[in-house]
Amino acid sequence: MPESRLWIAGAYADPRGESTPVTSPVTGEKLADLPRASTDQLDAAVAAARAAFDDYRHWSTYERADLCHRVAALIEEHHEELARLTTIEQGKPYRAEALADVEDAASLFSISAEDAKRLYGETIPSSARNKRMFTFRAPVGVWAAITPWNFPLMIMCEFLGPALATGNAIVCKPPDTTPLACLALGALLEEAGVPKGLVSIIPGDGAVGEHLITHPGIDAIGFVGSSATAERIVRAAGLKRTLMEASGNGPVIVCADADLSAAAEAAVFGAYWNAGQVCCATERVLVDERVAPDFADAVIEASAAAVLGNPFDDATTMGPLANAPTAMKMDEHIADAVERGARVRLGGGRASGYPTDLYYEFTVVDGVDHSMRIAREESFGPVVPIVACDGDEGMLTAANADPLGLQAAGFTRSLSRAFAFSEGLRCGSVVVNDSTDYFESAQPFGGAAGTRTGWGRVGGLQQLRDMTDVRCTIISLDE
Numbered sequence: 331m332p333e334s335r336l337w338i339a340g341a342y343a344d345p346r347g348e349s350t351p352v353t354s355p356v357t358g359e360k361l362a363d364l365p366r367a368s369t370d371q372l373d374a375a376v377a378a379a380r381a382a383f384d385d386y387r388h389w390s391t392y393e394r395a396d397l398c399h400r401v402a403a404l405i406e407e408h409h410e411e412l413a414r415l416t417t418i419e420q421g422k423p424y425r426a427e428a429l430a431d432v433e434d435a436a437s438l439f440s441i442s443a444e445d446a447k448r449l450y451g452e453t454i455p456s457s458a459r460n461k462r463m464f465t466f467r468a469p470v471g472v473w474a475a476i477t478p479w480n481f482p483l484m485i486m487c488e489f490l491g492p493a494l495a496t497g498n499a500i501v502c503k504p505p506d507t508t509p510l511a512c513l514a515l516g517a518l519l520e521e522a523g524v525p526k527g528l529v530s531i532i533p534g535d536g537a538v539g540e541h542l543i544t545h546p547g548i549d550a551i552g553f554v555g556s557s558a559t560a561e562r563i564v565r566a567a568g569l570k571r572t573l574m575e576a577s578g579n580g581p582v583i584v585c586a587d588a589d590l591s592a593a594a595e596a597a598v599f600g601a602y603w604n605a606g607q608v609c610c611a612t613e614r615v616l617v618d619e620r621v622a623p624d625f626a627d628a629v630i631e632a633s634a635a636a637v638l639g640n641p642f643d644d645a646t647t648m649g650p651l652a653n654a655p656t657a658m659k660m661d662e663h664i665a666d667a668v669e670r671g672a673r674v675r676l677g678g679g680r681a682s683g684y685p686t687d688l689y690y691e692f693t694v695v696d697g698v699d700h701s702m703r704i705a706r707e708e709s710f711g712p713v714v715p716i717v718a719c720d721g722d723e724g725m726l727t728a729a730n731a732d733p734l735g736l737q738a739a740g741f742t743r744s745l746s747r748a749f750a751f752s753e754g755l756r757c758g759s760v761v762v763n764d765s766t767d768y769f770e771s772a773q774p775f776g777g778a779a780g781t782r783t784g785w786g787r788v789g790g791l792q793q794l795r796d797m798t799d800v801r802c803t804i805i806s807l808d809e
Contacts, residue, residue, distance in 0.1 A: 334362035334509070336533070337516030338371055339378035340526030346371065350506050350535075355421040355650045356641055358686045364506055367532045369541065372501075376547040378527030379472045379499035386528055387469050387497045391446050398443035398495050400522040405436040405487075408518060415511040416483055421649040421688065422604050423641040432511075435487040437771040438789075442495035445772075445791045449496070449798065460807045467798040469497035470571060471549035474542040476563070478555045479652055480607040480710075482508040483515065488788045489552045490515075490529065496798050498550075501530045501542060507653055509533035543567050550797070554609075556708075557734065557782040573796050574784030575776050577708050578609040578736025580757050581729050582766055584625055585722060586618040588741035589763075594628035596739065596765040597714050602636050602648045602692060603767050606712040607656065610737035610759075610766045614698070614705045614715050616725040622718040626696045629714050630676050633692045638681055650688035651711060657688050660711035663704040664693065667715070672697045672704070677712075700728065708734070722747065730756050735781040739766040756781055 334352070335342040345365035352362045386394075405412065412435075413428035422428050451466035475489035486504050493500040504512040516531050532538060542548055543566045550571035553563055560576040582600065584593045600612030617625050641649030651657045657680065664678050677691030696716040698705050704715045719725040729738060735757040742748055742763070752760040758776045761768045769775065774792040777783025786796040 334364050334513065336365060336367055336371065337513055337529075337531035338367075338375045339530055340520060340524070340528070342516065343371060352419060352507065352509060354418050355652050355686055355688045356418055361419060362510060364509055364533060367534055367538055372532065372538065372541050372545070375501050375530035375532060376472065376542070376545050379501055379530065380547050382525050382527035383469070383472055383499035386499065386525055389497060391449070394495055394497060395443035395446055397523060398439040398491060401491075401494070401519060401524070402436040402439035402443070404518040404522055405432060405439070405515070409433065409436070412483060412511050412514060415514060417641050417649070419508045419510050420479065420482060421641055421652050423646045423649050425644045426647055427604060428641075431481055431484045434771050435484045438484070438487045438491035439494070441772050441790070442491035442794065445794050446495040448791065449794050454802075456804070462805045462807065463802065465800050465802050467496070467795070468801045470797060470799055471498065472547060473498050473500045473550045473552055473797070474545070474548045475500055475502045475552040476539045476542070476555065477502065477504050477553075479505040479508040480604060480609075483511040485554050486512050486515075486531075488554070488793075492793045492797050494524070494528070496794050498797060499528045501532065501548070503539050503542060504531065504533045506533045506535055539563075540566065552788075552797075553784075554788065557784075560784055561782075573786035573788070573793075575609070575736075575786070575788050576782060576784040577734045578777075578783060579613045579706075579708055579732050579734035580610060580736045580738035580766055581732075582612050582615045583725050583729060583738065583740040583751060584615060584617040584621065585725075585740070585742040585744070585747055586620050587743045587747075588621070589743070590621060590625050590628045591632075592763065593741040594625060594632045596741070597629055598632040598636065600739070600765040600767040601714045602712050605648050605651050605690065607652060607710050608767055609708075610769070611710070612714055612766055613708055614717055616717050616719050616728050618721060618725065619718040622696070622716065626675060626694065626716050629694050629716070633676055633694060636692050638689060638692065648692070648712060650684070650686055651690055652688070654688065656710050657690060660690060660693075660709055660713065663702075663707070663709045663711075664695065664713070667695055667698060667702045667704045670699075670702050672702060672715075700731065706732065722750070726751065726754050730754075733782040735778045736783045737761065737766055737775070739764060739768070758783065
């Protein structure tokens with residue numbers, strides 16, 4: 331096991347006070363004792379970030395880009411160790427998923443490095459003959475990044491890469507349930523030459539996050555997680571800048587003219603990738619009622635190729651759920667659906683014969699309607715809930731009735747339908763003829779206005795804009 335000490339101001343910090351056990355969902359064994367950060371340690375991390383920012387903000391864009399490329403190279407060099415840590419602490423398959431997570435983490439630094447070189451300003455015509463006006467981008471200051479347990483290293487790097495590329499300092503709070511790969515990154519940041527104090531990595535519970543959110547030395551807050559937590563953060567943050575990527579319940583829409591086999595395979599992938607613990611997973615499938623029975627059969631057939639098991643086995647396509655609350659929510663959602671008249675066609679419960687009770691069966695439920703929790707809330711587990719709808723209009727209405735519009739998918743052979751759904755869905759992204767789980771590191775990912783999915787974007791050039799200020803300079807040409 332690597333260091334389980336906190337990474338504060340560029341060095342591993344000695345434990346203070348009580349510790350929290352980190353337990354593997356794969357085996358049930360205790361992996362480490364994670365010390366709880368004291369208030370003094372949090373204050374020291376923020377103070378160090380402010381001091382380091384005062385120098386780092388003067389680095390040239392190309393100097394910062396070179397630093398990000400060095401971090402990316404070190405992540406790639408150590409990708410196997412980081413992927414193994416991700417698997418043992420989070421549960422996702424090593425070969426099929428964890429290695430890809432680490433590759434994405436590295437790319438978030440290299441993409442940010444290059445995007446920062448294209449973070450241009452503008453010249454603006456002035457009404458006065460002797461004035462010249464232009465804008466440029468400036469770093470905001472000290473960010474706090476609060477990130478979730480489902481992609482622990484990768485999502486933390488979604489903020490770290492853009493922060494370093496744009497001249498910001500950052501205090502990261504990954505979750506205390508999956509901290510090990512995140513903490514291991516600290517040594518690589520030091521080796522890459524990240525200035526001491528510029529970055530701290532302090533896993534912890536809600537109390538750590540609350541202290542950072544309200545800290546006067548924090549200028550801005552980045553968050554990925556649930557809508558309920560996002561709303562609490564925004565209330566506590568006041569006028570601080572926030573970049574929020576919250577819950578998603580964006581549907582898969584299957585039109586009558588869709589390739590049902592392709593749609594079923596994509597729905598299964600979106601439900602079982604990372605055991606469904608993805609904010610853009612297949613949380614609900616809205617199917618034209620004329621093809622709903624055939625689609626349900628195709629989903630069950632496609633599920634047969636999935637393999638539940640030891641995530642270090644190369645044949646495994648899905649490991650355990652990451653924690654007990656997620657498994658419990660799956661239990662509750664399925665029980666509620668059955669009680670309200672839905673039918674479990676496949677799976678529907680905990681799998682037996684595994685080292686922990688977090689291994690969950692591949693699950694398909696049809697006869698679902700929007701009175702059921704499984705359709706209205708994120709299940710965040712390996713389930714395909716099928717909702718039959720009355721044609722295109724019925725599917726679009728049902729999709730937009732839910733306020734968690736993050737990313738949706740639509741399956742159709744019609745270009746007109748594709749544009750109609752792309753423009754009519756209240757989602758930040760719409761994927762046509764592929765899984766809701768489709769993702770690229772350069773994609774501007776986030777929610778849509780009028781939903782409870784947050785604002786701003788993680789990924790791509792747009793995130794660098796969101797993590798910087800627009801500054802305007804007006805120059806008088808008078809002698």
